[in-house]
Amino acid sequence: MFLGSHKSQVADPVIEALVVYVFTQHATTGQAPIEVIMPEARSMPLYRLINDPFRALQERADVKPEVPMADLLRPQEAPA
DSSP: OOOOOOHHHHHHHHHHHHHHHSSSSOTTTOOOOOHHHHHGGGHHHHHHHHHOOOHHHHTTTTTOOOOOOGGSSOOOOOOO
16 A cells, blocks of 8 residues: 555545546536637547547547458359
8 A cells, every 4th residue: 555545545536527627618608618728629539528428439530330241241243
């Protein structure tokens, strides 16, 4: 057990809450506090994941839209 382990357990929820607050869009303005500092924040993956998680996951580049089929399941051309 580390000497500072109790301190980190208390700080983690505080840091989490702060990050979520900074990246979450406010209902009244439609803007997150981070956007005031960094206008390009809307394109950041964390911003997109917090504010629109389903779209962010859907648009991930490593998700394959079509799974390749086994060769024997593919339709074969009829012999001439």
